[in-house]
Amino acid sequence: MALPKRKTSKRKLRVRRAIHATKIDYAAVHKCSQCGAPKRPHRICPSCGYYNGRQVLSSKTA
Ligand SMILES: [Zn+2]
Structure with missing residues (x-):
């Protein structure tokens, strides 16, 4: 099973979620x-x- 090489940074995670939130709006x-x-x-x-x-x-x- 494939594993991510690095932990997703706080910034990357928050940016991803922010994009999702704007899409909903x-x-x-x-x-x-x-x-x-x-x-x-x-x-x-x-x-x-x-x-x-x-x-x-x-x-x-x-
Ligand atoms: Zn109506």
């Missing part, structure tokens, strides 16, 4: 096509309950 929020509220992609909108142009959750707020 960039990619994880989309706008709802129905109401324009921020929502996660491929998820039902928490504001109006719409997904893919039709209402999935029954919400009385929308």
Whole structure:
């Protein structure tokens, strides 16, 4: 089984994790096509309950 030659430095580890965190910030929020509220992609909108142009959750707020 392959082993790493050197221990990953604190800086290298933190830089790697920081890149991952920024990626989440960039990619994880989309706008709802129905109401324009921020929502996660491929998820039902928490504001109006719409997904893919039709209402999935029954919400009385929308
Ligand atoms: Zn919505």
